[in-house]
Amino acid sequence: MQINFISLASGSSGNCFYIGTNDYGILIDAGIAVRNIKKRLHNAGFDLNKVRAAFITHDHIDHIKSAGVLSEKSFLPVYATEKTHNAMDNSCIFRQKVYSGKRIIEKTMPVAFDDFTIEAFEISHDGCDCVGYTVCFNDKRFTLVTDLGYICEKAKEHIIKANYLVIEANYDEQMLDSGKYPLSLKQRIKGNTGHLSNMQTAEFLSENINGKLSHVWLCHLSKENNTPQLAYKTVADKLEEKGINVNLYVLPRTSPSNVFVLGDEY
Ligand SMILES: [Zn+2]
Numbered sequence: 001m002q003i004n005f006i007s008l009a010s011g012s013s014g015n016c017f018y019i020g021t022n023d024y025g026i027l028i029d030a031g032i033a034v035r036n037i038k039k040r041l042h043n044a045g046f047d048l049n050k051v052r053a054a055f056i057t058h059d060h061i062d063h064i065k066s067a068g069v070l071s072e073k074s075f076l077p078v079y080a081t082e083k084t085h086n087a088m089d090n091s092c093i094f095r096q097k098v099y100s101g102k103r104i105i106e107k108t109m110p111v112a113f114d115d116f117t118i119e120a121f122e123i124s125h126d127g128c129d130c131v132g133y134t135v136c137f138n139d140k141r142f143t144l145v146t147d148l149g150y151i152c153e154k155a156k157e158h159i160i161k162a163n164y165l166v167i168e169a170n171y172d173e174q175m176l177d178s179g180k181y182p183l184s185l186k187q188r189i190k191g192n193t194g195h196l197s198n199m200q201t202a203e204f205l206s207e208n209i210n211g212k213l214s215h216v217w218l219c220h221l222s223k224e225n226n227t228p229q230l231a232y233k234t235v236a237d238k239l240e241e242k243g244i245n246v247n248l249y250v251l252p253r254t255s256p257s258n259v260f261v262l263g264d265e266y
Pocket residue numbers: 011012015060062063147220
């Protein structure tokens with residue numbers, strides 16, 4: 001079975017990822033307009049009508065912007081933890097709410113769709129009840145962790161078992177320190193419920209990953225405090241120091257990535 005992955009957008013202006021077979025798929029996060037989801041899927045050879053569900057990581061607007069429209073206009077089930085649904089219901093910037101499509105995912109109870117099983121797990125960020133997701137298919141594990149201040153034990157458990165990993169590399173420490181953000185925002189970003197720096201991700205991966213991991217995509221790069229070249233180099237250099245060989249990519253912020261076909265390398 002062929003599994004395809006594409007990032008439709010990644011970063012503080014919006015996040016949305018598609019993973020699916022040639023017949024159907026799921027979205028993780030819905031932080032860009034539905035017309036862009038539709039267009040970007042179509043251009044990559046996929047169809048929004050064949051998306052079975054959307055899974056939400058947390059209640060920040062760059063992850064949920066069109067969750068309500070997907071639920072009410074495209075009739076998609078929208079999975080999130082109960083607390084995240086409540087936060088979305090109560091948010092004044094999240095205008096179209098999720099009603100008919102509301103589905104609860106429990107961190108202890110995976111959701112199954114034919115060839116996929118989707119598990120939610122806790123991560124450390126300043127949303128209401130933030131999660132990462134692992135999508136299991138064909139005995140392979142695809143894990144996505146974005147928006148996290150540090151890698152807690154649960155996240156670590158999932159990351160080290162992954163064959164494919166999308167992980168945040170939000171900022172370059174020097175660029176953030178010398179940049180124009182106010183001190184309070186710099187502290188928020190660097191804090192335990194903020195975002196991962198290039199170096200945090202690089203060090204974690206170089207110390208913890210094993211031979212199972214074949215692909216790593218760096219996501220949620222800051223526009224102001226990072227560049228794709230810096231993120232790539234910081235992680236690639238650390239992995240090289242340890243002799244670790246993976247396919248490493250940086251996901252674009254505002255445009256779709258290539259389509260990656262997973263599973264063929266085994
Ligand atoms: Zn975000």
